[in-house]
Amino acid sequence: xxxxxxxxxxxxxxxxxxxxxxxxxxxxxxxxxxxxxxxxxxxxxxxxxxxxxxxxxxxxxxxxxxxxxxxxxxxxxxxxxxxxxxxxxxxxxxxxxxxxxxxxxxxxxxxxxxxxxxxxxxxxxxxxxxxxxxxxxxxxxxxxxxxxxxxxxxxxxxxxxxxxxxxxxxxxxxxxxxxxxxxxxxxxxxxxxxxxxxxxxxxxxxxxxxxxxxxxxxxxxxxxxxxxxxxxxxxxxxxxxxxxxxxxxxxxxxxxxxxxxxxxxxxxxxxxxxxxxxxxxxxxxxxxxxxxxxxxxxxxxxxxxxxxxxxxxxxxxxxxx
Numbered sequence: 001x002x003x004x005x006x007x008x009x010x011x012x013x014x015x016x017x018x019x020x021x022x023x024x025x026x027x028x029x030x031x032x033x034x035x036x037x038x039x040x041x042x043x044x045x046x047x048x049x050x051x052x053x054x055x056x057x058x059x060x061x062x063x064x065x066x067x068x069x070x071x072x073x074x075x076x077x078x079x080x081x082x083x084x085x086x087x088x089x090x091x092x093x094x095x096x097x098x099x100x101x102x103x104x105x106x107x108x109x110x111x112x113x114x115x116x117x118x119x120x121x122x123x124x125x126x127x128x129x130x131x132x133x134x135x136x137x138x139x140x141x142x143x144x145x146x147x148x149x150x151x152x153x154x155x156x157x158x159x160x161x162x163x164x165x166x167x168x169x170x171x172x173x174x175x176x177x178x179x180x181x182x183x184x185x186x187x188x189x190x191x192x193x194x195x196x197x198x199x200x201x202x203x204x205x206x207x208x209x210x211x212x213x214x215x216x217x218x219x220x221x222x223x224x225x226x227x228x229x230x231x232x233x234x235x236x237x238x239x240x241x242x243x244x245x246x247x248x249x250x251x252x253x254x255x256x257x258x259x260x261x262x263x264x265x266x267x268x269x270x271x272x273x274x275x276x277x278x279x280x281x282x283x284x285x286x287x288x289x290x291x292x293x294x295x296x297x298x299x300x301x302x303x304x305x306x307x308x309x310x311x312x313x314x315x316x317x318x319x320x321x
């Protein structure tokens with residue numbers, strides 16, 4: 001079957017290890033099901049995999065891709081939860097959790113195999129392309145906002161780095177949930193787009209906000225860390241799920257953290273139940289993922305290049321006929 005995969009690890013030039021071509025189709029195994037992929041979306045996790053983060057060289061070649069929507073073996077339209085081993089289903093109770101492409105082949109292919117427990121029905125209201133955006137970036141944003149930040153309608157939230165998949169999802173979900181959303185971006189066009197999606201104000205990174213916020217959604221890391229901490233009200237919560245600009249800020253703001261009794265919470269992906277809730281939320285409210293572009297699977301490199309350059313707003317989706 002045709003697939004897009006990591007053939008080599010290159011920490012400095014990750015795209016040099018990206019290849020496409022024929023790979024073996026999934027083999028059947030007890031407790032697992034094979035899904036015919038109709039759409040799959042790109043995540044920064046795929047770039048980190050090409051750098052060798054979470055992906056060991058002895059696992060190569062590894063088909064990339066965490067997210068997918070498609071058709072299961074019984075002809076049902078489905079969405080995949082990409083966290084494997086969280087409950088022991090399909091892998092045994094002793095195996096630690098992993099995300100597709102770390103231990104098991106991913107979704108940038110004509111077919112993918114996952115534990116049957118990881119398969120959820122796709123709401124009829126969502127297209128395959130829309131549903132394929134939800135299991136990683138949108139699920140991450142959902143968990144950051146509603147589980148780990150614990151915000152409620154009327155609360156205020158700062159979303160750093162408008163344009164990225166998680167940040168865009170947080171703006172849209174926050175607006176739909178009745179939050180007062182502020183956003184940052186270095187790019188004027190992305191700030192304008194954030195306003196169109198529901199942010200009440202969009203500013204350059206580091207700019208002073210009109211008020212301190214109840215929570216910050218942080219995926220940028222070192223470049224925005226100090227601003228994130230300084231933007232919180234006393235007792236506020238900073239939730240971090242990524243560090244695309246690096247994980248070593250020049251100033252950790254420790255004095256401010258303890259003096260204002262701030263909470264810093266790490267967040268990774270989400271549970272199957274949270275994904276089910278997110279799917280229902282989108283179906284019921286009309287909220288839809290922001291798709292920057294949809295490309296056929298054989299043009300995956302174009303999508304990777306745009307994601308690596310930051311020249312996108314929302315998700316890039318790869319499709320199979």
